[in-house]
Amino acid sequence: xxxYIGKSMQRKEDYRLLTGTGMFVGDISLTNxxxxxxxxxxxxxxxxxxxxxxxxxxxEGVYGIFTAKDIxxxxxxxxxxxxxxxxxxxxxxxxxxxxxxxxxILAKKKVTYVGQSVAIVxxxxxxxxxxxxDLVEVxxxxxxxxxxxxxxxxxxxxxxxxxxxxxxxxxxxxTTGNVxxxxxxxxxxxxxxxxxxxxxxxxxxxxxxxxxxxxRNQELRVWSxxxxxxxxxxxxxxxxxxxxxxxxxxxxxxxGGFGPKGGVYPEEILIPYLAKKIRRPIKWIExxxxxxxxxxxxxxxxHEVKVSFKQxxxxxxxxxxxxxDSGAVNFFALTCAYNSAYHLRGAYKIPNYDSKxxxxxxxxxxxxxxxxxxxxxxxxxxxxxxxxxxxKLKVDPIEIMKKNMIQAEDMPYDQGILxxxxxxxxxxxxxxxxxxxxxxxxxxxxxxxxxxxxxxxEGKLVGIGISSYVEGTGAGPYEGAHxxxxxxxxxxxxxxCTPQGQGHETVFSQIAADGLGVNPQNITVRVGETTxxxxxxxxxxxxSAVNAGSAxxxxxxxxxxxVLKIAAHLLKTDEELVIDxxxxxxETSPEKFVTYKDVGRAALPAKLGxxxxxxxxxxxxxxYFAPPTVTFAASIHMAQxxxxxxxxxxxLQNYSVVHDCGTVINPMIVDGQVQGGIAQGxxxxxxxxxxxxxxxxxxxxxxxxxxxxxxxxxxxxEKAHQEFKSTRNRLxxxxxxxxxxxxxxxxxxxxxxxxxxxxxxxxxxxxISPNKLRTWIKEAEASFQALQTN
Amino acid sequence: xxxxxxxLIVNGEKVExxxxxxxxxxxxxxxxxxxxxxxxxxxxxxxxxxTILLNGEAVRGCLMLAVQADGATIETVESLVGEDGQLNxxxxxxxxxxxxxxxxxxxxxxxxxxxxxxxNPNPSEEEIREAISGNLCRCTGYANIVKAVKQVTHQTL
Numbered sequence: 001x002x003x004y005i006g007k008s009m010q011r012k013e014d015y016r017l018l019t020g021t022g023m024f025v026g027d028i029s030l031t032n033x034x035x036x037x038x039x040x041x042x043x044x045x046x047x048x049x050x051x052x053x054x055x056x057x058x059x060e061g062v063y064g065i066f067t068a069k070d071i072x073x074x075x076x077x078x079x080x081x082x083x084x085x086x087x088x089x090x091x092x093x094x095x096x097x098x099x100x101x102x103x104x105i106l107a108k109k110k111v112t113y114v115g116q117s118v119a120i121v122x123x124x125x126x127x128x129x130x131x132x133x134d135l136v137e138v139x140x141x142x143x144x145x146x147x148x149x150x151x152x153x154x155x156x157x158x159x160x161x162x163x164x165x166x167x168x169x170x171x172x173x174x175t176t177g178n179v180x181x182x183x184x185x186x187x188x189x190x191x192x193x194x195x196x197x198x199x200x201x202x203x204x205x206x207x208x209x210x211x212x213x214x215x216r217n218q219e220l221r222v223w224s225x226x227x228x229x230x231x232x233x234x235x236x237x238x239x240x241x242x243x244x245x246x247x248x249x250x251x252x253x254x255x256g257g258f259g260p261k262g263g264v265y266p267e268e269i270l271i272p273y274l275a276k277k278i279r280r281p282i283k284w285i286e287x288x289x290x291x292x293x294x295x296x297x298x299x300x301x302x303h304e305v306k307v308s309f310k311q312x313x314x315x316x317x318x319x320x321x322x323x324x325d326s327g328a329v330n331f332f333a334l335t336c337a338y339n340s341a342y343h344l345r346g347a348y349k350i351p352n353y354d355s356k357x358x359x360x361x362x363x364x365x366x367x368x369x370x371x372x373x374x375x376x377x378x379x380x381x382x383x384x385x386x387x388x389x390x391x392k393l394k395v396d397p398i399e400i401m402k403k404n405m406i407q408a409e410d411m412p413y414d415q416g417i418l419x420x421x422x423x424x425x426x427x428x429x430x431x432x433x434x435x436x437x438x439x440x441x442x443x444x445x446x447x448x449x450x451x452x453x454x455x456x457x458e459g460k461l462v463g464i465g466i467s468s469y470v471e472g473t474g475a476g477p478y479e480g481a482h483x484x485x486x487x488x489x490x491x492x493x494x495x496x497c498t499p500q501g502q503g504h505e506t507v508f509s510q511i512a513a514d515g516l517g518v519n520p521q522n523i524t525v526r527v528g529e530t531t532x533x534x535x536x537x538x539x540x541x542x543x544s545a546v547n548a549g550s551a552x553x554x555x556x557x558x559x560x561x562x563v564l565k566i567a568a569h570l571l572k573t574d575e576e577l578v579i580d581x582x583x584x585x586x587e588t589s590p591e592k593f594v595t596y597k598d599v600g601r602a603a604l605p606a607k608l609g610x611x612x613x614x615x616x617x618x619x620x621x622x623x624y625f626a627p628p629t630v631t632f633a634a635s636i637h638m639a640q641x642x643x644x645x646x647x648x649x650x651x652l653q654n655y656s657v658v659h660d661c662g663t664v665i666n667p668m669i670v671d672g673q674v675q676g677g678i679a680q681g682x683x684x685x686x687x688x689x690x691x692x693x694x695x696x697x698x699x700x701x702x703x704x705x706x707x708x709x710x711x712x713x714x715x716x717x718e719k720a721h722q723e724f725k726s727t728r729n730r731l732x733x734x735x736x737x738x739x740x741x742x743x744x745x746x747x748x749x750x751x752x753x754x755x756x757x758x759x760x761x762x763x764x765x766x767x768i769s770p771n772k773l774r775t776w777i778k779e780a781e782a783s784f785q786a787l788q789t790n
Numbered sequence: 791x792x793x794x795x796x797x798l799i800v801n802g803e804k805v806e807x808x809x810x811x812x813x814x815x816x817x818x819x820x821x822x823x824x825x826x827x828x829x830x831x832x833x834x835x836x837x838x839x840x841t842i843l844l845n846g847e848a849v850r851g852c853l854m855l856a857v858q859a860d861g862a863t864i865e866t867v868e869s870l871v872g873e874d875g876q877l878n879x880x881x882x883x884x885x886x887x888x889x890x891x892x893x894x895x896x897x898x899x900x901x902x903x904x905x906x907x908x909x910n911p912n913p914s915e916e917e918i919r920e921a922i923s924g925n926l927c928r929c930t931g932y933a934n935i936v937k938a939v940k941q942v943t944h945q946t947l
Contacts (some may be wrong), residue, residue: 012887017893018877020827020867024894127812204831204839204928205894255829255894256928276884288832492925501892501929652826668888672930676891679931708926711919718931 004510004520005731008668012505012525022253025208025225030281034063036271036579037129037284038292039119039136041111044147044363044696045141045160048110051119056135058408059122064278065136065600066270067110068118076102076240077266077331084333087422094418096172096334097381101161101361104331105273106238107267111626112160112328113365114698115293117266122274122282122695123324123386126483145696148300149325160328160361163771170328174341177352179308181609182317184310188392195618196377196745196762198300198690199683202708203371203500204253206291207265211272212281213346222249222272227262228538229498233530235264240273243574247272251528258680259370260296262540263331292701297690298370300325301340301377303461308475309389313403317352318385320344324357326366334359336367338420339374339472345415345499346470347432348404348632353417363696371741373541375471383746384764387753391760393707397750398440405432412727421473423629427470429724430660431632435466438720439636448640461643462653463755467746468637472630473661473735474546474728481552482533483512483559485619487604489515489597490584491523493555496536497548498528502673502737506663509554511731515556516563517579517664518596535624542633542735547625550729555623565601570594570611594671631726633734635659637678637743643755648774650686650752655715655744660722662734667721670736675717677740684711684741685748688765759784796860800825801869811857816840818856819866827867827897831926838925841898850907867897870904880907883938891929899925899935907942915940935944 016022053065106658107118119136124130146152146160160167183189210223220242225231229249237244253262267284276281286295303322309315324337328610334357341355386404390397406413408431415425448464455462466475478766482494493651497502502751509523516523526532537547564577571577571594575586585593602610605617640654649755664670689705691699700706734753751764752773761776793808818824819842828924829858831839833852841873843865852878858906870878872882877885880903890896906913913921918939927935 008887011888013893014890015877017890017896018867018881018900019871019885020825020897022827022893024826024829026830027820028872029821065912127810177814194920202892202928204837205829206831206927253894254892256892262818285830288834288837501890503891670886672891675931676929676933680928702834703832703926704834708928710923710926711932711936712923714931714933716936717931736838 002514002645003471004513005663005665008666009506009509009510009520011503012509013503014608015654024205024253024255025210026225026285028210028252030210030212032633033281033283034121034122034124035129036120037126037133038117038610039121039138039203040290041114041116041118042109043140043142044114044145045143045145046111047143048107048118048766049139050647055386059128059132061128063122063280064134064275065119065121065132066625067522068106071105071270071273074105074215074276076104076270076359077235077264077269078102079331079333080263081341082231083335086334089384090418090420090422093174094174096170098170098333099164101164101169102328103266105270111661113363113366114696115290119771122278129162137463139520145363147362147364147692147694147696149323149362149410152362153360154360157309165362168358169361169675170334170337172338172359173356173737174417176352179319179352179354182352183308186316187311189306189308190392191306192384192388193763194303194305194381196299196301196380196766198297198368199256200259200292200295200297200690201687202707203256203261203752206286206288207261207267207295208285209268209271210281210283213276213279216526220247220272220276222247223252224268225254225261226251227247227257227500227540229530230496230529230536231263231538235251236269236272239269239304241558249530251498253566254500255496259298259373259540260368261536263368263743264562268270279300289701292706293698294365294775296366296368298325298367299377301369303453305381305385305387307389309723313389313395313400315389317347317402320355322357323757324359325362325364325367326359327362327366330359330361331365331366334420336369336374342417343375343471344378344382346379347371347406347468349406350404350787351439357376364692369540372738375469376681376684376742378466379469379742382535382768396717401436402433405436407433414625419629422478422628428727428770430632431722431724432634433780434466435658435660435722436638439638439656441656442656442658442718442720443638443640461527461645461755463641463643463751463753465639465747465750465752465754466636467743467750468635469742470634471634471739471742472743473540474627475543476627478626479537480523480533480535480622480624481548481555482622483555485559485596486598489595489600491518493523493525493552494532495525495527495548495552496533497539497544497644501541502539502544503666503669507545507669508548510665511549512556514559515553518582522582526742532649534681542737546631546729546735547627548731549623549665549731551623553731554625555621555752556596558623559619559621559759563599565612565615566599567594570598570602570610582667590653621679630733631662631728633659633661633736635739635743637747639744641748641750641751641755645751645777647742648770648777650716650768650773652682652713652748656718658720658722658781659739660724661736663723663732665733665735671719673736674719674740677738678717679709679714680741682714682748684766685745686767686769733734794857796857798859798861798894800864801865801945802844809856811855813856815854815856815859816851816854819851822831825866826870829894829897831867831895832912836926837896838894838902841901841925846905847904867900880904881944883941886939887934889930889934889938895925895927907939912929912943913939
C-alpha cells in the first residue's frame with residue numbers, strides 16, 4: 001500500500017512561482033553580462049549576396065557582430081541522432097529512407113525560411129543590440145519559395161537542402177493484413193482527405209539562453225529554457241568539439257515547453273560559443289515575434305485515406321498516404337511520422353492497414369514534435385472516419401465505435417505492426433468499451449439525444465461528438481535518478497528529466513517518500529541540471545512519470561535496503577524492520593527506533609560513522625530505468641457544441657473525458673494535465689493555425705493573428721477515471737502529459753457535423769473557424785437545394 | 791541618450807532613478823529594481839503576463855514606458871506575500887486549487903485578480919472568466935484559476 005502515491009499533494013514548486021521568486025532564464029543576471037539580438041531572414045528562400053555590418057558596428061555599446069564567416073569552426077546543427085535511430089527490425093519492416101539534413105548556426109550561402117538567423121549582435125544591453133541589428137544590411141537575391149508540400153515534392157522543384165536529390169527528406173511504408181483483398185470484399189469504400197494545419201506550441205515563456213565561460217574550471221556554463229538540457233550538452237560538445245563534461249547546462253524554471261523546447265536550436269550553440277569567444281556572459285531572450293517565426297512549429301499533416309467497411313459497420317481496411325510539411329529541416333526523422341502511422345487505428349480492430357508517409361521539406365520554420373507528436377493528427381483522421389462511416393450507414397457513431405473496438409478480453413492486444421522502438425505494438429492493459437460506457441453515462445447521452453431533437457426544432461443547433469485514442473506513452477530509452485541522504489537525514493534526489501510545469505519536485509518526492517518510508521517534506525527533488533546526474537534525457541512524450549518515476553522508485557528501494565541494514569546494525573536486531581515517517585523499528589518494539597538522521601550519521605566514513613562490517617560509507621544510490629517498451633494510456637472525449645448557422649460560430653458548451661493513465665501519482669496534477677491538454681486541443685480544433693502566404697511570409701506573427709484560447713473558450717472539463725495498471729513498470733504508471741491535447745479536434749469536429757445534421761458537411765480541415773464553417777454550410781445548403789429542385 | 795529622472799513608489803518603497811526615456815516599464819522593474827516576478831510574455835499587450843497595478847489598476851507593464859510611471863504608485867507580484875512570508879488568500883487559493891503549472895503567466899493573473907476580487911467580492915463564474923480573459927495561460931486550461939477565485943471569494947465550488 002502506498003501512503004503518498006495517489007494523494008493530491010500541494011506542489012512544492014508553487015511558493016516561489018506565486019511570490020515572484022522563481023528563476024526563469026530571463027531572471028538570471030551575471031556580472032558584466034551583455035545581451036544578444038539576432039538579425040533574421042525576411043525571405044523564405046533567398047541567396048545571401050552580402051552582409052554589411054559597418055554602420056551597426058559603429059554604435060557605442062556594441063561588443064561584436066558575427067556572421068557565418070566568423071563562426072566557421074562551429075559544426076552545423078544536424079538531425080538529432082538520439083531521436084532518429086531506428087532498430088534494425090523496424091528498418092526491415094518499414095523500409096525507411098531518412099536523408100541527412102542540417103541547419104547552419106548562422107545562414108551561410110542562403111536562407112531557407114523566414115526567421116532563420118543570419119547574424120548576431122552582442123551589445124551592452126538589448127536596446128543597443130536592437131539598434132545595431134536594425135543597421136545590419138543584408139543583401140538577398142530571392143529564390144523560388146516552396147510553400148506547398150505537394151509542389152515541393154515534385155521532381156523538378158528547386159532544392160531546399162541542396163545536397164539532396166529532392167525535397168522528400170524521409171519516407172516509409174508500414175503494412176499489415178491485406179488491404180487490397182479487403183477492398184475487393186467491401187460493401188462500401190470511401191476516400192477522404194483530412195488535414196491538420198501547422199501549429200505553434202506557444203509556451204508563455206519564450207525561449208532564452210544565458211551563457212558564460214568559467215575560466216577557473218574551464219567550463220562552459222549554459223542556462224536555457226529547454227526540455228532537454230542533456231541534448232544541449234551533447235550537441236554543444238559535438239558542434240564545438242568539446243568534451244561533454246566541460247559543459248554544464250541548466251534548465252532553470254521553464255515557462256512551458258510542450259515539445260518545441262525540446263531538441264537544440266542554433267541559438268543554444270551560438271550564445272555559449274560567443275560567451276567563450278568574447279569572454280563575457282551573454283543573455284538572449286527571444287521576443288514573441290521571433291518565437292512565432294523562429295521557434296519550431298508542428299503538426300502540418302495531410303492524409304489521403306481509403307476506407308472499406310461492411311453494411312454492419314465493421315471497418316475492414318484503411319489505406320493511408322500522408323505528407324508532413326517539415327519546413328526547411330527535419331530534425332526528428334520519423335518521430336512524428338511513425339507515431340502517426342502506429343497510432344492511427346487507436347482503440348479499433350482494423351486488421352488490414354497500409355500507411356505510406358513522406359516528410360517533405362518546404363521553406364517554412366522546421367517542424368518538430370508538439371504535445372501529442374503525430375497522434376492528434378491521426379486521431380482526427382480515425383475519428384472523422386468513424387463519424388463518416390456512421391453517417392453513411394445512418395447509425396449513431398457510438399454504434400460504429402462499439403462495433404470496431406478492441407474488447408477488454410482481447411488484452412494484451414497485438415496490432416500487427418511495430419512500435420518505433422522495435423517492440424511489437426501490443427497494448428498492455430485497458431478496457432476501452434468500459435471507458436466508452438462511462439463517457440456515455442457522464443454526459444447522459446440518451447437524454448442529450450432527446451433534448452437535441454427538441455432544441456433543433458427550436459432552431460438551436462446542438463450536437464455531440466466523440467473521439468478516442470490509445471497512446472503509447474513513456475518512451476525510453478531510459479531515465480535516471482540519484483538519491484543522496486546527508487547526515488541530517490534529509491533526502492535529496494536528482495533527476496535527469498527536467499520539467500516545464502508538470503510538478504516534478506512534488507510527484508517524484510511522493511514516489512521517493514513511499515520507497516523510502518519518509519515524509520515528502522523531507523525530500524528535495526533537484527532537476528534540470530546536467531552535473532548532478534551524469535546522464536539524462538528530458539521531459540517530452542508523456543515519459544517522465546513512467547521513466548523517471550520508475551527510476552526514482554527503484555533507486556529508493558535500493559537505498560531502503562542499505563538504510564535497513566544500517567538501522568539493524570544500530571538497533572542490534574535481526575528482526576524485520578519497518579520504516580514509517582522516517583522512523584525505523586521492529587514491529588514488535590516500535591518504541592525502540594532509529595531515524596534517518598541516525599542512519600545518515602552512521603553512514604559517515606571511517607570512525608565518524610558506525611557501519612556494519614565491510615559496508616561502504618555514504619548513502620548514495622543511482623538507478624537508470626530502461627522500459628521494455630511504451631505503456632498504453634487511453635481516453636474517450638466527448639464534446640457538446642452549439643453552432644450558429646448564420647455566423648459559423650461554434651460555442652463549446654460542455655466537454656467530458658474518461659481516461660486511463662495507469663497508477664495515478666497525484667490526482668490533482670493529473671487532472672490539471674488533462675484540462676490543460678484539452679485547452680490546447682480546443683485551440684487546434686477551432687482557432688489555431690500558422691498561416692504562410694504564397695511567398696512563404698508568415699501571416700500569423702502576433703497574438704492578434706494566432707489565436708490562443710482564453711478563459712472564455714475553455715470550459716471546465718468533466719472527468720472520470722479508469723486505472724488499468726501498466727504491466728511494463730513496477731508502479732503500473734502510464735503517461736498523461738500529452739493525452740488531453742490529442743482528441744479534442746475530432747470530438748469537436750464530429751460534434752459540429754452532428755449539430756448541423758441533416759445538413760451534410762465534412763469537417764475534415766482544421767481549424768474549424770467561423771469563416772471556414774460558414775463556407776461549408778453554404779456549400780452544403782446549395783447542394784441540398786440542388787437536390788430538392790432536381 | 792539623455793537620461794530622465796523619475797520618482798515613484800514601488801511596493802511601498804520610494805524609488806528614484808535616472809533612466810533612458812525609451813526604457814519599458816517592465817524592463818525598469820526587472821532590470822533596475824530586480825523585481826523579476828513581473829514576466830514578459832508577448833511584448834505586445836495580449837498575453838497579460840506583465841500585468842502590474844498602477845495606482846491600483848491592472849495594466850500591462852510591457853505597453854508603458856517607465857517615464858510614464860513617474861509619480862505613480864506601483865504594485866508588483868512581489869508585494870502580495872505577507873511580511874512573515876505567508877501567502878495571501880489569493881495566492882493560497884492558487885496553490886490549493888492547482889491553478890498554476892509552469893507559473894510563468896501566474897504573476898499576471900494574480901495582479902489582474904488582485905484588483906478584480908477587491909472590486910467584485912461576489913463574482914459569478916461568467917464575471918470571473920471575463921475578468922481573466924485578457925490573460926493567457928497555456929498550461930492550465932483556466933478551470934483551476936476560476937476555481938481559485940471562487941475559493942477566495944468564498945463561493946461554493
